[in-house]
Amino acid sequence: MLVTTPHCPHCRTVKAHIEGIASSVKGVAYREVSAPEEPDLATEFKIKAAPTLLAFRDGEEVTRHVGAASAAEVERVFHAASGAITKPRSFSISAENRWFRSATGVALLVAGAALGVLWLVLLGAVFMTSGWYDRFFR
């Protein structure tokens, strides 16, 4: 299920990815929900941002992806719904979070190094790691 809003640029991107993937993943029913038109559903599934792509299997949510998604991330959600992935990766970082965490990491690394403050450098390293850890544990 894809939850969208009318003026959401990332929603269009995710929908385009879904159109390319949906037909190749068998046994998955796909539905698009407009959050403003169906606010009860958005509330029920605790939707905080659009787009949110949720995968259900046997009536239970098995994974979700919030925010902009690559074709690979959309495919992963579809495969989770189809059962091809029995233990879906439960973490995935949206593009905006990756950008913000990386920017914070770089800023703290540079500031810490310039000022000679070790814990700022370490904090920067933590934020850099938090922005990219999902790439290392696929």
Add this chain to the structure above:
Amino acid sequence: MNEANWERGARLAIGVVLLILGFAALSGVLAVLAIIVGLILTVTGAVGWCPIYSVLKTGTRKLTGADANPSA
């Protein structure tokens, strides 16, 4: 997350400036305050979540607001 992207950016920018001021330009209580506030702003900006907003059940990030700033 309960912060809009513009707010996250502002928190990051102000937070890092306060940290630099706290370590490089200020001294005494002002320096400590600048470092603490800078650290809070930096961390909340990076994660996009403010505990005070959470307690007050408010925030600058709305469904449509989140979409208004394409960052990817």
